[in-house]
Amino acid sequence: MTPSFTRRALVGGALGVGVTLEFAGSHAFAAVDRTLARRKLVVIVCRGGLDGLSLSPPVGDPAYAALRGPIAIPGFGQGGGALKLDETFGLHPSMVQTYALAQKGQARIVPAVATPDRERSHFEAQDVLESGVNKVYGSASGWLNRALQAMGPAGKGAGISVGPTAPLILRGAVETASWSPGGGAEPDRRLPSILQDLYAHDPQLSAALATGLSTEAMAKTAQAQAVTAAAPATEDQTMAGGPTVAPVLRQGLPQSRRLGATLAAFMTEANGKQVAAVSIDNFDSHANQGASQGQLATRLAYLDAFIGGLADGLGPEWNDTIVVSVTEFGRTARVNGTNGTDHGTASTALLMGGAIRRGGIVGDWPSLQQAKLFENRDTAPTVDMRALFKGVLADHLSLSRAALDGVVFPDSAGVAPLRGLVA
């Protein structure tokens, strides 16, 4: 009469053809759990106005080289040349890990995307990007927070931001966590040692705590080893791409990579975070922005290292993840008088992750012909950034059109979600 395993398994597993009712069985319930727990979304906000024409240089566009002059990224196959995506577009040579993803169909570019804002002010544009409304100061909460709200109970506690303060994009009614390297990442180590003393006369508790703490330490070490082991490879790959790596890059790369791996750890632990927002600063390249090498190349390498650390850290869960990297606006198509670029309009968004659908560029490319430039200076937008976000939220996190149009991006009913981006 000892219960057999088989019979126990049947209790939950059997589907009924009943007289009175039919039931969606344990299969559906298990699928609920998977859906709730696994799908991850990371939004990277590159602050300062990231130059899309450097991130994904359209070296195949006939107007590109002339407009850009000394800051043009060389063509495919040349020293320090763009990493070829298609006949027109490449990725900046710093973006080696992202390029590896692209070759696997796990990274795509949206080369002419913009928020509804046209004012070219950093703060106003970031405000519009993050609040998700179509006018400045239109909302005190961020659209990613409202997306968590629309997820219902699953959204509670599911969000985390990386950076010293919670960015607007994740602020709002749903409580979210924030973490920044160096402060608060390490749990207070006093308590474990106090408890070890306190458990001296309770052998069961004492043994369990000792084992638990050593397991935790092991996990941390393993993670740290994975990060350091992978870091030199990053630099080698960068060098293999042609340009010499400046000393500052050597210091910054492992840190960026570790930041990505740490966020991955937050997302892969039991009941880990499902939604994250990350800010990467310093993309405002008004002067001496460089080309294959230089200031912007360094910032892009950090972005790339972060993406690589995140992707590798997520491991198999990368397949359930989508990462969108955006900026508040792009920069002028023409190089300015100080070998930099000024505030512009459309820029490039990166759409990455094992969960995206393989494909070419997202949205149309307006080209850089003079007549096609927005106000005769910037890349003209062809994709509303809200359409991109709405498509990802609809297809990846299963948010309803009603929630997207009414709550997450209010007054955006006329902006249709870009569907079909998710595998």
Add this chain to the structure above:
Amino acid sequence: MRSRPLKGENLAYDKDLMAAIATTRLGLGARAGEIVAARSDPQGWLTDQIRPQGADTIDPQMASSADRLAQYREFQTTRRTARAAGEPAPDPVKMAIQLIRRDAGPDFAGRLNLAAGTDASFRERWALFWANHFTVSATKVVTATLIGPFEQEAIRPHVFGRFEDLLVASSSHPAMLLYLDQARSFGPDSKAARYLENNGKPAGLNENLAREIMELHTVGVQSNYSQADVTEFARAMTGWSIGGLNEGDRSGKFYFRENAHEPGARDIMGKRYPEAGYDQARWVIRDLAASSFTANHLATKIARHFVADDPPPALVARLKAAYLDSHGDLAVVAQTLIRSPETWTPQATKFKSPYEFLVSSWRGAGTGPGEIQDAVRAMTAMGQKPLSAPSPKGWPDESAAWLDPDGLVKRMAWSETFSAQAVADRDPGQLADAALGARLGPLAAKAIGRAETRAEGLSILLMSPEFQRR
């Protein structure tokens, strides 16, 4: 209220210790002032919580199981209609998520809030014990939405009544009939089975509920019933089902389907039960409830839950005798537990389950569960995913099941986060006195007194052996 103090018991423990034990071992953890209030009469503080109308209601506004079943059926019909019309059917996963979010989450939150805030926490622990005894787990979407109504309709009203009534209420509730597949069990020779067979849809007996009633709810495996007894009981139970959507007032409620009932007399554990329709299984349940094996099984489980993993045989014997003498009156059994000296042993050996740990933490800090999703995450991380007991046997009650390294580290991490939010400007030493009273040992008191911050002091309290155990 019946009060049957045991004669000749001389409780040697002092009132301070007994008040601490009453609130933390038999209750769900002391709230501020509770130990002081229980001090003058710790046993009376407990017996005053026993009442004929049963345990507290989770939520008087909670939808009935019949309503929940109707909603569930609507959700299925929507899909089927869409499919039949060749339209894209709504994603069943999304619809299921909606149902669970809308119903099961708030039900569970209501239960946590009740536990965190009640002044009658022995009554609540007693109810939780019986809810776990008659486990319905969320292995199916429909059972997830019925667990709350099941507990409220079938369990809570009967926990201080006769065990037989509780057993009947559980065994005939739609949640249990669905969870253990009784609703679609057909007597092989019943009219319904023959009709279905002739129409190419053979249907038959499902022994699941009959077996679990015998094995888990009543006599237990020690009674040495045979497979034939289980099958015969399952045959007797055929017809115990649920009214369908098109059956008017019966819809979603218990309904005896004469046509599905296996005709004939049944032989179960040496006794012959003549054909009597619904009453045939009802009489078996009556006899199962009255069995001394059941008395022993329940007495052992109660003693194990309340006092020790290896329950003192004397306590088991007392509880068993109380059960048999009172003909299964659970109020008398509860009184006996409170009056037995073994219950008050100073040594706290029981290790709290995650549910008990969180509830007692909230009670000690004077807070509540807050956002339900936070509690769900914490409990899941600690190994007790809400509404998801691993089998019909329910959550384990032995310390070994909960006292594991990962679980303990998770408790520590949760304590740190919780304490930082909850402590405010209060003195952790005073919180410790209020939460543990005379059970607070000198080592823990000293560690709390030496804490660098108030939050650290509260963390130490929550993680102290005295608080982790009860």
